[in-house]
């Protein structure tokens with residue numbers, strides 16, 4: 001049997017012939033041409049590394065009042081904020097005694113949506129329950 005003709009190098013490197021990237025061990029080698037370099041690169045920096053910023057987070061806060069029933073607050077914490085029955089009850093009691101409490105922390109859009117849902121449910125059930133958001 002005659003062996004198939006194989007271009008030198010490609011079996012060991014896994015690269016097509018003429019590929020400049022090299023093996024993983026050569027990836028950080030400064031003598032190699034970097035991925036952004038090309039024939040038009042005359043050593044002038046045209047690209048700056050962007051600082052990666054974490055997106056802001058927002059606390060969704062329930063406020064205490066004298067008229068909203070405890071059952072309704074527990075219901076809100078279970079259904080809108082996915083708390084267990086025990087967590088919801090403990091948090092509701094904490095809000096009841098301390099005047100406010102964090103129901104959850106979310107991105108801006110999700111926090112805004114939770115506030116809107118709670119506000120609408122409270123309005124529908126004729127409770128004065130207030131729900132606000134604050135940057136973390």
Ligand code: TYC
Pocket residue numbers: 062063064065066067068069070073092093095096129
């Ligand atoms: N203070 C209310 C009551 O005694 C209960 C309550 C708890 C209301 C938490 C609002 O965010 C709240 N019925």
